[in-house]
Amino acid sequence: MDTFDNQEEFNADVSIVDVLLDLAKQYSVDGLRNLNRKNYDIALECFEAELRIKESLYKKDSPYSAAPYCKIGIAYYELRNYNKALDYLNKALVMFKMGGEVFLSQVAVSYNYIGCVYDKLGNSDKALEYLNEALEILKSVDGENHPTTQQILQTINRVKQESNYSKPKKDMKKFYSAEEVNSMSYREWMETIAKELNAAGFKGDGYSSVERRFMKNVAPYEVGNVSDFFMGAINDANAMNYLKSIGLVNNGRCPMCGSPIKGTPSQFTDGMNPNLNFYICNSCRKEGQGISVNHNSNSGCLGFFVFVIAGIVLGSLII
Numbered sequence: 001m002d003t004f005d006n007q008e009e010f011n012a013d014v015s016i017v018d019v020l021l022d023l024a025k026q027y028s029v030d031g032l033r034n035l036n037r038k039n040y041d042i043a044l045e046c047f048e049a050e051l052r053i054k055e056s057l058y059k060k061d062s063p064y065s066a067a068p069y070c071k072i073g074i075a076y077y078e079l080r081n082y083n084k085a086l087d088y089l090n091k092a093l094v095m096f097k098m099g100g101e102v103f104l105s106q107v108a109v110s111y112n113y114i115g116c117v118y119d120k121l122g123n124s125d126k127a128l129e130y131l132n133e134a135l136e137i138l139k140s141v142d143g144e145n146h147p148t149t150q151q152i153l154q155t156i157n158r159v160k161q162e163s164n165y166s167k168p169k170k171d172m173k174k175f176y177s178a179e180e181v182n183s184m185s186y187r188e189w190m191e192t193i194a195k196e197l198n199a200a201g202f203k204g205d206g207y208s209s210v211e212r213r214f215m216k217n218v219a220p221y222e223v224g225n226v227s228d229f230f231m232g233a234i235n236d237a238n239a240m241n242y243l244k245s246i247g248l249v250n251n252g253r254c255p256m257c258g259s260p261i262k263g264t265p266s267q268f269t270d271g272m273n274p275n276l277n278f279y280i281c282n283s284c285r286k287e288g289q290g291i292s293v294n295h296n297s298n299s300g301c302l303g304f305f306v307f308v309i310a311g312i313v314l315g316s317l318i319i
């Protein structure tokens with residue numbers, strides 16, 4: 001009799017588990033569909049629902065719960081929220097790794113996206129490290145000629161090319177974390193930018209006493225008016241890429257007004273030089289488009305005027 005009761009209970013549990021797993025699968029399918037349609041917020045909700053179900057079914061940090069972490073990371077990557085993307089993708093990577101051989105492809109996917117995040121952050125060394133990990137796995141799982149393997153090879157070659165292109169003369173590498181960047185005063189941040197550019201051998205526009213005229217690439221970077229410096233002095237895409245690679249730009253702070261970037265950043269692109277681009281906060285973007293001018297924000301005011309002037313002069317566009 002006891003055995004029979006237990007059996008009943010067991011069957012009931014199994015069917016609940018099946019129902020929940022089906023539901024999780026449905027959330028996953030819906031999430032991926034919305035991800036493809038660029039409905040990222042809806043995709044995130046689906047993946048989070050999937051995650052909650054899976055975490056209720058499996059042990060903590062089980063590789064079987066890793067997939068929604070990975071997909072949430074990808075959605076944040078698409079939303080350009082790179083810090084959050086890294087959090088979720090790194091967690092997924094650790095969990096997938098615990099699953100051994102069975103989860104090798106998923107480990108490769110996680111490595112690939114973490115590499116892509118570092119690429120977007122301008123940290124090509126880290127990007128290549130992770131992309132190569134993904135490549136090695138894909139070669140062993142899918143073979144050299146598989147389209148996925150080929151695609152990742154292309155990404156690696158592109159990142160290598162771009163990093164050679166933007167390599168500074170001296171190889172001094174310090175990576176500034178988002179916390180470090182945001183803990184500085186606006187002036188300290190700009191002065192750090194000037195210092196690092198000078199140390200790496202980049203030069204700004206200035207007066208050449210030899211040529212007796214204003215020229216490009218002659219003068220060390222120097223911060224005068226703090227809110228004019230970034231938009232006014234840095235006109236070199238290589239210098240900008242270098243700043244991204246050491247975490248001083250595109251790392252959670254808006255160079256136009258000095259405020260931390262909350263939510264999804266907007267991209268400022270130089271109209272004359274599309275390679276010269278960087279992230280700004282949404283209120284600078286709105287101010288730049290004339291949608292709303294925030295009169296309460298003193299820090300945003302100067303940045304706004306510089307931006308408008310730069311926009312008129314350079315025909316800049318904001319995406």
Ligand SMILES: [Zn+2]
Nearest residue numbers: 254257281284
């Ligand atoms: Zn701003």
